[in-house]
Amino acid sequence: MRGNLDDGQRLYAANCASCHGPQGEGKEGPQLHNQVLLKNATDRYLVETVRRGRRGTSMPPFATAGPAHRQLSDQEIETIVTFMRNLEVKS
Numbered sequence: 001m002r003g004n005l006d007d008g009q010r011l012y013a014a015n016c017a018s019c020h021g022p023q024g025e026g027k028e029g030p031q032l033h034n035q036v037l038l039k040n041a042t043d044r045y046l047v048e049t050v051r052r053g054r055r056g057t058s059m060p061p062f063a064t065a066g067p068a069h070r071q072l073s074d075q076e077i078e079t080i081v082t083f084m085r086n087l088e089v090k091s
């Protein structure tokens with residue numbers, strides 16, 4: 001997965017940390033530094049989950065702007081996935 005880690009951290013902090021915790025430890029949203037998730041999920045699965053969100057939950061679809069979030073480009077989402085992959089190494 002391409003993308004600069006510092007950019008990924010910044011985008012993650014601005015768009016995801018409120019629900020998933022600053023280090024992916026989970027809050028309202030589930031843990032993202034979960035080793036089982038990170039081991040089994042493909043990059044495509046993670047990107048698509050962020051693009052589409054999870055209908056019926058508070059996980060919003062970032063491919064389009066919503067009342068509480070801005071739209072993220074595919075490049076930005078890939079950069080965030082790069083940051084999530086780094087959580088895998090650290091935790």
Ligand code: HEC
Binds near residue numbers: 016059060080
């Ligand atoms: C308003 C709260 C909220 C925000 C903001 C949010 N999420 Fe979520 N997220 C959730 C919830 C709640 C779930 C669990 C959905 C479910 O039960 O299926 C989730 C699920 C996920 C999953 C799936 C985890 C799995 O086990 O399959 C991923 C990946 C994810 N979020 C990444 C992100 C990323 C990256 C961002 C920022 C771009 C983000 N989320 C922003 C609330 C949020």
